[in-house]
Amino acid sequence: MSPLPTRLADGREILWFDEPGRPPRDPVALVDHRDLPRVVPASELRYDALAGEWITIAAHRQDRTYQPPPDQCPLCPSRDGKLTEIPAPSYDVVAFENRFPSFGSAPGAPPPPVTGDAPAPEAGRCEVVCFTDDHGTPFVRLPPERVRLVLEAWAQRTAELGARPGVRYVFPFENRGAEIGVTLSHPHGQIYAYPYVPPFPERMLSRVAAHRVATGENLFDVLLARERAGERVVVAGEHWTAFVPRAARWPVEVHLYPHRPTPDLPALDEAQRAEFGLVYLDVLRRLDALYDDELPYVAAWQQAPVRPGDGRADARLHLRLHSVRRAPGKIKYLAGSESGAGAFISDVRPEAVAERLRAL
Structure with a gap:
C-alpha cells in the first residue's frame, strides 16, 4: 500500500491511508493553514554503562500537549473553523511526524549519514498514527476492515522507516487510558524508529x-x-x-x-x-x-x-x-x-x- 504524502505547516510529513473505494484525495486541498513554528528536535542519547542501555534526553517534550478537552483535540479532523494536525474534514487512517518527537531531524531534512556504531538521535523518527477521525471510537469498536487498514499502515511504515539510514528497530505501539499516561484521548498510536535496538x-x-x-x-x-x-x-x-x-x-x-x-x-x-x-x-x-x-x-x-x-x-x-x-x-x-x-x-x-x- 502506498499512502499519499503531503506536508503540514511546519514541514512535517503526513501520510494518508484510505480505505478501498474512497475517491482519490486532491493533494492541493490538503493544505495546513496554521501558522506553526518549525520544529527542531533537541534530543541527546546518553549511555548508562552499568545497565548497558541508551537513555534519551528529550527536554523539549515537556511542553507537549497534555489532555486537552475533546473540542480542542489536535487529532480530530479540521472542520467547523477548527484547524488541527489533520488538514481535512475527514480521514480514515493517517500517520505523521510527531510535533514533539523523542528522535528525529528537522522536518524535511534527510537523515544523517551513518558514521559508526554510536547511535544518533537525529537518525530516528517518531510518528503518530490516528486510527479513525471519530474521537469517541476506540480501537476495540473499529470495524475489521479499518483494523486491516491500520495493519497495512503499520506494515508500510515499518518498511519505509526501516530503510532509513541509521534506523535499527521499528516499534509500533498503542497506549490507551489515563492510567497508562495517555496525554491525548483520541484513538491513536505511535511508531518509534530507534537508532539502536531497545533493551527489551x-x-x-x-x-x-x-x-x-x-x-x-x-x-x-x-x-x-x-x-x-x-x-x-x-x-x-x-x-x-x-x-x-x-x-x-x-x-x-x-x-x-x-x-x-x-x-x-x-x-x-x-x-x-x-x-x-x-x-x-x-x-x-x-x-x-x-x-x-x-x-x-x-x-x-x-x-x-x-x-x-x-x-x-x-x-x-x-x-x-x-x-x-x-x-x-x-x-x-x-x-x-x-x-x-x-x-x-x-x-x-x-x-x-x-x-x-x-x-x-
Missing part, C-alpha cells in the same frame, strides 16, 4: 541466540508451540493465537502470535492480514469485559531488527498487550521490587486470568 527486544534476541546455539531450535517457536497446546490460550484462529504467557509480568497480559514464523509486519501474508483484525478485536472485547470497563493498556509490536547482525534471522513478530489494572479501581504500581531491582512480582496467576478471559 535486545535481551529477548540474546536469549534466542543462546538457545539456538545450545539446541539448534528457535526459542520463540518452542514457546509458541507450548502455549498453543496449554491452558492459557484465550483466542485461537487459523493463523493467530492469543494467550496469557506463563511468566506474565502484568496483572493482565496477552500475547498474540502468528502461527507461521514471520519476522516483521511487512512479511505478513494475505491470510495472516485478513484474520488478524478478527482475532485481535475478539481479544480487546474480552479485555474490556474483564472489569466491565475500558481497560487501560499498552499494545506493542515486537518484530525483527533492521540489521541482520542484530538477530534479525531468529526474530519472530508478535504483539504484547498488558494492563496495569489489577482489579476494578486498583492499579499495579511498579514499586520497590519492580522499579528498584527490576524484579516483577505478580499478584495474579496467569492461568486464572486466561480462564476468565476465555469465559467472557
Whole structure:
C-alpha cells in the first residue's frame, strides 16, 4: 500500500491511508493553514554503562500537549473553523511526524549519514498514527476492515522507516487510558524508529541466540508451540493465537502470535492480514469485559531488527498487550521490587486470568 504524502505547516510529513473505494484525495486541498513554528528536535542519547542501555534526553517534550478537552483535540479532523494536525474534514487512517518527537531531524531534512556504531538521535523518527477521525471510537469498536487498514499502515511504515539510514528497530505501539499516561484521548498510536535496538527486544534476541546455539531450535517457536497446546490460550484462529504467557509480568497480559514464523509486519501474508483484525478485536472485547470497563493498556509490536547482525534471522513478530489494572479501581504500581531491582512480582496467576478471559 502506498499512502499519499503531503506536508503540514511546519514541514512535517503526513501520510494518508484510505480505505478501498474512497475517491482519490486532491493533494492541493490538503493544505495546513496554521501558522506553526518549525520544529527542531533537541534530543541527546546518553549511555548508562552499568545497565548497558541508551537513555534519551528529550527536554523539549515537556511542553507537549497534555489532555486537552475533546473540542480542542489536535487529532480530530479540521472542520467547523477548527484547524488541527489533520488538514481535512475527514480521514480514515493517517500517520505523521510527531510535533514533539523523542528522535528525529528537522522536518524535511534527510537523515544523517551513518558514521559508526554510536547511535544518533537525529537518525530516528517518531510518528503518530490516528486510527479513525471519530474521537469517541476506540480501537476495540473499529470495524475489521479499518483494523486491516491500520495493519497495512503499520506494515508500510515499518518498511519505509526501516530503510532509513541509521534506523535499527521499528516499534509500533498503542497506549490507551489515563492510567497508562495517555496525554491525548483520541484513538491513536505511535511508531518509534530507534537508532539502536531497545533493551527489551535486545535481551529477548540474546536469549534466542543462546538457545539456538545450545539446541539448534528457535526459542520463540518452542514457546509458541507450548502455549498453543496449554491452558492459557484465550483466542485461537487459523493463523493467530492469543494467550496469557506463563511468566506474565502484568496483572493482565496477552500475547498474540502468528502461527507461521514471520519476522516483521511487512512479511505478513494475505491470510495472516485478513484474520488478524478478527482475532485481535475478539481479544480487546474480552479485555474490556474483564472489569466491565475500558481497560487501560499498552499494545506493542515486537518484530525483527533492521540489521541482520542484530538477530534479525531468529526474530519472530508478535504483539504484547498488558494492563496495569489489577482489579476494578486498583492499579499495579511498579514499586520497590519492580522499579528498584527490576524484579516483577505478580499478584495474579496467569492461568486464572486466561480462564476468565476465555469465559467472557
